[in-house]
Amino acid sequence: MLRIAVPNKGSLSGPAADMLHEAGYRQRRESKELRIVDPGNEVEFFYLRPRDIAIYVSSGRLDIGITGRDLLVDSGADAEEILPLGFARSTFRFAGKPGTAGGVEELKGRTVATSYEGIVARHLADSGVDASVVHLDGAVETAIELGVAEVIADVVETGTSLRNAGLEVFGEPIMKSEAIVIRRTGADVEEPKVQQFLRRLQGVLVARTYVMMDYDCRVEQLEKAVALTPGLESPTVSPLHNEGWVAVRAMVPAKEAQRIMDDLYAIGARAILTTAIHACRL
Numbered sequence: 001m002l003r004i005a006v007p008n009k010g011s012l013s014g015p016a017a018d019m020l021h022e023a024g025y026r027q028r029r030e031s032k033e034l035r036i037v038d039p040g041n042e043v044e045f046f047y048l049r050p051r052d053i054a055i056y057v058s059s060g061r062l063d064i065g066i067t068g069r070d071l072l073v074d075s076g077a078d079a080e081e082i083l084p085l086g087f088a089r090s091t092f093r094f095a096g097k098p099g100t101a102g103g104v105e106e107l108k109g110r111t112v113a114t115s116y117e118g119i120v121a122r123h124l125a126d127s128g129v130d131a132s133v134v135h136l137d138g139a140v141e142t143a144i145e146l147g148v149a150e151v152i153a154d155v156v157e158t159g160t161s162l163r164n165a166g167l168e169v170f171g172e173p174i175m176k177s178e179a180i181v182i183r184r185t186g187a188d189v190e191e192p193k194v195q196q197f198l199r200r201l202q203g204v205l206v207a208r209t210y211v212m213m214d215y216d217c218r219v220e221q222l223e224k225a226v227a228l229t230p231g232l233e234s235p236t237v238s239p240l241h242n243e244g245w246v247a248v249r250a251m252v253p254a255k256e257a258q259r260i261m262d263d264l265y266a267i268g269a270r271a272i273l274t275t276a277i278h279a280c281r282l
């Protein structure tokens, strides 16, 4: 049975459960459940604090975990990223009152408040800057107003929390994060059960990013049309009862679907349809 750690709270928890559900796995019905077995898929899910997941996975007691890249790096645990999942995207940045500093090199002798002490301490050391780090559990934006630190380092998504606290980011982003799948460093990722789990999640990612496009076009326009919809490998082309016409079917990136439909229409394609893909194995 594959043992998988899933975030039980916070920004990662809802989207992770949604993705697992879309991938055909049983998920817990209520937030108090700490573990559930999905016997049909031979998987057991453990609902753990996002911050602890890398530690459990690095111990080898759990085979796989879903966590944030920033949390993995912060933990320093012996686990590695094996698949990025595309949700809970954020950057990790320094911020302060306007004019506080222009970059990390100006932080010598100053105090930085953060919930991600591991990332910050390493970044300061790599930059050769000697500054103090104060660990806070959350809501670190308030630390400046209350005089606990001059600078914070925190997760930034829309920037709303910083704006509301009258703070501005400065310097280069320290890191970019998103939800990821992790495995103990050096553990075999080729193991069939692990590969099957990854293929299911990849199927969800593809189904979310692509749509299926169908259209009819004249044989003379086929090469131009296929150049617009090359598909992942090659489009399917079938004859139509009407001589001189063919039907084409190909996957296209969902974000480009409307533009591609306009371009196909412009070269004479008709009956252009897009449909959602619910699941796939490439």
Ligand SMILES: Nc1ncnc2c1ncn2[C@@H]1O[C@H](COP(=O)(O)OP(=O)(O)OP(=O)(O)O)[C@@H](O)[C@H]1O
Pocket: 009, 010, 011, 012, 050, 051, 067, 068, 069, 070, 071, 088, 089, 090, 138, 155, 156, 157, 158, 177, 178
């Ligand atoms: N506003 C946000 N947008 C996107 N990702 C976020 C956001 N806030 C936190 N994250 C990501 O969520 C993970 C942290 O999860 P965690 O549950 O510890 O914090 P949280 O989402 O802030 O929840 P909590 O309410 O417990 O503080 C990190 O990978 C972080 O990058």
Ligand SMILES: O=P(O)(O)OC[C@H]1O[C@H](OP(=O)(O)OP(=O)(O)O)[C@H](O)[C@@H]1O
Pocket: 137, 138, 139, 140, 154, 155, 156, 157, 158, 159, 160, 161, 162
């Ligand atoms: O750039 P934004 O879109 O505002 O998002 C970033 C904020 O979201 C998270 O805070 P959360 O609400 O989880 O509170 P916390 O600080 O207590 O973790 C994070 O710690 C930032 O404060």
Ligand SMILES: [Mg+2]
Pocket: 010, 138
């Ligand atoms: Mg938070």
